[in-house]
Amino acid sequence: MKKAKNQKAALALELARAQNEMRSKMRQVIQTKISALDPDLSFELLEVIGLLWRSDGINQQEISDRLSKDKSSVTYLINALVKRALVKRIEHEKDRRHKLIFLTDKGKQIRKVIYPLVLESYADACGDIDLEILKQNTVMIREMTKNLDAFGD
Amino acid sequence: MKKAKNQKAALALELARAQNEMRSKMRQVIQTKISALDPDLSFELLEVIGLLWRSDGINQQEISDRLSKDKSSVTYLINALVKRALVKRIEHEKDRRHKLIFLTDKGKQIRKVIYPLVLESYADACGDIDLEILKQNTVMIREMTKNLDAFGD
DNA sequence: GAATATTAGTTTGAATTCAAACTAATATTA
């Protein structure tokens, strides 16, 4: 019993390393592409922008949750985006604790140029991998995260 | 054709987010466990130590490659480990460019206490996920990384 | 063998992450 469990855990450790490798490579590829277009736009800033393209007007806490970034990191990144005039911070009318983050026109417009590059990079990574395998894998990763919640917290 | 490709890419983007989430949670769980034992040992330092447990005496470049960390990050982390007397830096006799990194006795000994905790965390994450699925996914991630090499560089 | 290129590691400064303590606003409870 114990042996099998440890074998699986050791394999999961390798999976984690493989994920790090993929993330590192992916970051590098995307960063290179966008730097050519806009030298002032980092991969991390793009992560936030990319989320807002899908969900404009959410608050910082939700950005923090959905990008798995510490909320102080989000404060830092939003400040940087505000400085670049890519987003605006707007207090929630009813609950003034919430700061809603909205894309500016500029923030919306760069989507046309940037998003295709990001998508292209991920398409390259996918190669001819089967769509179902990809889905299955995503489900598995999410399940592993959920399993940790059951213990960790 | 284009549609299908984009659909897969978008899914890969979700996979990447799921991986971030898992890494973040994993980091948090493991950091909490080891902080209780040794408040002076970070997750990142442990990543290096953990590699050395398997491959003692490799040089910094190899550590950099295998952990997907920038070599300047490795310099920083090794310095921190040397300060804590967990590893030693030894110049390669034949090629003095290489600095070989060796665990000290202390570095070896903490394995008994720490490694089980790490393994346990990954075992928790695995839950009752099928071993074959786990293997298959690791292979897939590595393939995605390799696909990027074909383009990115 | 000298000139050149490549490789491993360091240094530097800026960017990002992290945890902990903090402030302000709202929700809950007595």
Added chain:
DNA sequence: TAATATTAGTTTGAATTCAAACTAATATTC
């Protein structure tokens, strides 16, 4: 309603990451 707890966001300082320029050592080429 007053006291307390919870929530969202900020601030702080330290840790880590990153890219670029740099040094030293070795390999390659002429």
